[in-house]
Amino acid sequence: MKKDVMDFGTVTPRIEIFLEYDGKKVADSDAAELLRAIKEKGSILSASHSLGIPYSKAWEILSRIERISGRKVVETRRGGRSGGGAHLTAFGDRLLAVYMKAKMDLEKRTVMAERHSESVFIAYSNDPLFAMVVDRLAGEENVESISPGSGMALAMLTLNEADVACCHLYDAESGEYNIPFLEKFWLLDRVVRLGGFERELVFAFRRDSGIAGLEDGIRKILEGKLRFAARNLGSGTRELARSLFERYARTFGIREASIRGLEYECRTHEDVAYRIANGDADAGILLRYVAEKYGLQAYHLRWERYECFALRDCLYKNGVKKLQELLNSRWFVGMIEFLPGYRLVEGENQ
Incomplete structure (x- = not known):
């Protein structure tokens, strides 16, 4: 032989x-x-x-x-009635x-170096539903993707390092999602909206944590009595947490907050839920869908707009066209109706 x-x-x-x-x-x-x-x-x-x-x-x-x-x-702990670990x-x-x-940094640089002119590169904020969309798209088209957070996704779009960016950034001054940030990144005239959805953010914690409610939990976090599971810098959820803590600190008259847990960054909503469920943190802000998946107690915070934008120069790519089709498809509508904590943007996908 x-x-x-x-x-x-x-x-x-x-x-x-x-x-x-x-x-x-x-x-x-x-x-x-x-x-x-x-x-x-x-x-x-x-x-x-x-x-x-x-x-x-x-x-x-x-x-x-x-x-x-x-x-x-x-x-390590020795075995006993509860077992070792x-x-x-x-x-x-x-x-x-x-x-x-x-x-992750190396993989991002490698992906950017190996990108083919006809491939589609998507930068997006972490979201379980959109990850399913990306997986479905990758089964039909040449797709590369990275999940660096909303702000970084828009920055990559500005620098032509991505063809599509998906984000959920809230502007408190205007009360709008995403559009004010497209203006700040000089993208408003350079992009086309492909589609989007709304998702529910909640304040979540373990059921045995002793938290009496939303205000009680936030007060204890600000006072350093509870450990907060924080998302990564540049993510829309991290920015929401900062805004929320500042507002409640003024309400409670707390001049200097002592928030524990900010030194450890969770890159996904799953990471936040895992740290809470595992006892490494006491509470966090995450998607209702993920909170329910991990059996956490949750209090509603807000519905937020998650949207995808593509550079006009990339609209000719099959992958971009297919993504737009997916975001407006019956399959997508069915997923939104099935998953808790998601809903359609009013007037769309009807």
């Missing part, structure tokens, strides 16, 4: 991200995958099984990180976040 030989025409170059401290590799992709798995599984043994690596190898990776950094990365320390959480941000 003829032995297979490598064909250089099928060789794929790969770039490895790793974090270095004092000239030594403190975390690489293996370490990041292990930390993420421990965070999700709550157990080093379960994490090693899910990754298909020996338990001893997992401890070897963790020991190397702790030896080089001089910091504890995982806290493990969770990341604050340092472990931060290390994982720094690695994932570096990875």
